[in-house]
Amino acid sequence: MSALGELHSLSTKRAKGQPKVKHRHNKAAYLFLAPWFLGLGIITIGPMVSSLVLSFTKYNLLQAPKFIGLxxxxxxxxxxxxxxxxxxxxxxxxxxxxxxxxxxxxxxxxxxxxxxxxxxxxxxxxxxxxxxxxxxxxxxxxxxxxxxxxxxxxxxxxxxxxxxxxxxxxxxxxxxxxxxxxxxxxxxxxxxxxxxxxxxxxxxxxxxxxxxxxxxxxxxxxxxxxxxxxxxxxxxxxxxxxxxxxxxxxxxxxxxxxxxxxxxxxxxxxxxxxxxxxxxxxxxxxxxxxxxxxxxxxxxxxxxxxxxxxx
The missing domain is CATH 1.10.3720.10 (MetI-like)
Incomplete structure (x- = not known):
């Protein structure tokens, strides 16, 4: 019975420890993906949003954009x-x-x-x-x-x-x-x-x-x-x-x-x-x-x- 109890205790500890290991793996994945997400935001999404906003303005690069609608x-x-x-x-x-x-x-x-x-x-x-x-x-x-x-x-x-x-x-x-x-x-x-x-x-x-x-x-x-x-x-x-x-x-x-x-x-x-x-x-x-x-x-x-x- 004691051997079974120790086995049950080990399995319980492993089960409790799995989410932490999985969470650490997720952190590592996000860390490696961070440059891509950074590039996506700065190089792609950011300029797209900026161009959409500028499309409703009068802007000549020398003066501040002026909103003119459509x-x-x-x-x-x-x-x-x-x-x-x-x-x-x-x-x-x-x-x-x-x-x-x-x-x-x-x-x-x-x-x-x-x-x-x-x-x-x-x-x-x-x-x-x-x-x-x-x-x-x-x-x-x-x-x-x-x-x-x-x-x-x-x-x-x-x-x-x-x-x-x-x-x-x-x-x-x-x-x-x-x-x-x-x-x-x-x-x-x-x-x-x-x-x-x-x-x-x-x-x-x-x-x-x-x-x-x-x-x-x-x-x-x-x-x-x-x-x-x-x-x-x-x-x-x-x-x-x-x-x-x-x-x-x-x-x-x-x-x-x-x-x-x-x-x-x-x-x-x-x-x-x-x-x-x-x-x-x-x-x-x-x-x-x-x-x-x-x-x-x-x-x-x-x-x-x-x-x-x-x-």
Whole structure:
């Protein structure tokens, strides 16, 4: 009985001591998470709240903010340059994102066939995604499509007279669309991972039934890949709406020629840091947030009609 009593006493002490140990573990976890929470508050939440407050004010960085209510949002209804920036941005998103995803999927299918040196090609194709948003690549792109650039030199070999692709309002935006399409590496790698997850037994059964490669792609690959397509679509739309560096470098920070490359983010920068109209720029930032949120919500709503899962 005494042995049983001691065992009961030890188990009771351990049970009583467990909450303290658990509490100490929680403290340690909060301590390690503290830098992240600090960064979230100072770098993310704090500026967001500040910009929301400033969007209802008139503020030029030199004087104290003056509350003006919804005047900044009302100005957007009559701002012709803002309307042009929205048109340019929507055209850029609606053209570049689908073409980029189609190219990424096509190359992923090609690489999935067991090409020799797969890791090398995967790295080469992924490299533009790492450099596509950099200043160096934007400068290079400006040289490639310039009057004396590589494109015109290539056309001259066939007796075709080139033009200033970047200096023409009809083609300037197209060069930026090509640049965004060129950075297909990230979605391609994700597509390649998704293709590797499709069970081979589906293709074996389809081959036994005499299905062609195209039919296998249409009834097996494409439906089972729709979750990956949806994931890439959402990410690339958000990324395209936030594009800034390419247009800034190519146009010299003006959105020219004739506002043909005036992205919404570039116009926001011009209003805030060139014209020192920070209140209006803050309101524009929140409108952009609402636009991206709306497109994301629409994609999630529509996904139930075209995204399929293996189960």
């Amino acid at each position: 005047d900044n949002y009302g100005r957007m209804l009559t701002d012709a340059s803002l309307h042009q920036s929205l048109a340019v941005t929507f055209l850029y998103v609606f053209v570049s994102v689908p073409v980029q995803l189609v190219m990424a999927l096509a190359l992923a299918i090609l690489l999935d066939r067991g090409v020799r040196g797969l890791s090398f090609y995967r790295s080469v194709f992924y490299l533009p995604s790492l450099l596509g948003s950099s200043v160096a690549i934007a400068v290079l792109w400006k040289q490639v499509f310039g009057t004396e650039g590589l494109i015109n030199q290539f056309l001259a070999m066939f007796g075709i007279e080139g033009q200033g692709w970047i200096s023409s309002p009809q083609t300037a935006l197209g060069t930026l669309i090509i640049l965004n399409v060129w950075t297909f590496g990230a979605p391609m790698v994700i597509f390649l991972a998704g293709l590797r997850q499709i069970p081979t037994m589906y293709y074996e059964a389809a081959s036994t039934d005499g299905a062609s490669k195209f039919r296998q792609f249409r009834i097996i690959t494409l439906p089972l890949l729709t979750p990956i397509i949806f994931f890439n679509l959402v990410l690339q739309i958000i990324h395209a709406f936030q594009s800034f560096t390419q247009a800034f470098i190519v146009s010299g920070g003006t959105g020219g020629p004739a506002e043909s490359t005036l992205f919404y983010t570039l116009y926001l920068y011009i209003r805030g840091f060139a014209n020192f109209d920070m209140g209006y720029a803050s309101a524009m930032a929140w409108v952009l947030l609402l636009i991206i949120g709306a497109f994301t919500a629409i994609n999630f709503w529509a996904s139930k009609y075209w995204v399929f899962y293996d189960d």
